[in-house]
Amino acid sequence: MKYDVVVFDVDGTLINTEETILLSLQHMLLRMTGHLYPFEKLYFALGITGAEALRRLELPEPDKAMEMWLAYMGRYEYLQKPFDGIDEIVQWLNAAGVRLGIVTSRTKPEFQKSTAQYNFIKYFDTVINADDTVKHKPEPEPMLCLLEKMAAEPSKVLYIGDSVYDMECARKAGVDGALALWGAHFPEQIHAVHKIANIMDIKSLFI
Incomplete structure (x- = not known):
């Protein structure tokens, strides 16, 4: 097995939060500026703090x-x-003996409020939130922090995420990146070691 550890991003990868994030940002900006921003102008906010x-x-x-x-x-x-x-897929990876981690741009309170509620989160060994590091994606620090906590070799780790920020974080940390096409925007513009069309296709990397 090439990968011993699989790390997931949260927003746009594990959980479909796009409408929640963009509608709330759009609503706030309308109140603050009086201007209605189209979603296309706000996609940049997906994947960063x-x-x-x-x-x-x-x-x-x-x-x-x-x-x-x-x-x-x-x-x-x-x-x-x-x-x-x-x-x-999380339960399948766990049963296959793959250790699981999360690297997210959500803060701990945000993660606890909106993500920790899901049953599959219990299968994850390590969660790195935005407040665990000084620098954030696309810098490598969040992934390097996870590698240290999990005592994992970068060459044995796969990071699955939906944004260019995720793939750059992985690359700079020496980790293979897999672009989650089910959540990605403009995937043709994002370089990744793997591009995964469907969630269950993750299995093909381990069979």
Whole structure:
């Protein structure tokens, strides 16, 4: 078996949170700026920390914007759900003896509030949140932190994510990246060692 450890991103990979994130961001921006941003202008925010997304938007009151964004995110949280097949593939990998980890741009409170509730999370050995490191994706620090905690060799680790930030984080840490096409935008523009069309296709990397 080439990979001993499989690491997943959360948003857009394990859980379909796109509507929750983009609707809440769009709603906040409408309130803050009076301008209705189309989703296409907000895709950049998928896969990075909320603080970094707001920094790039250059809003004059980032603390107020973050507070409002999180409030709206709670309002739209009912729209999110795990992608079909995630529970099955996580249990399959666990039964195959593969250790599982998570590297996410969510903070610990965000992860606990909206992600830890799902039953399949219990199969993950290690979770690296945004507040576990100083630098965030696409920098390698989150993955390097996970490698240290799991005592894992980079060549034996696969990182499955949906964004260019995930693939760059993996590459810089010496880890193979697999692009989750079920959650990716503009996948033809993203370099990855593997590109996986369907969740259950993950099995093909281990059979």
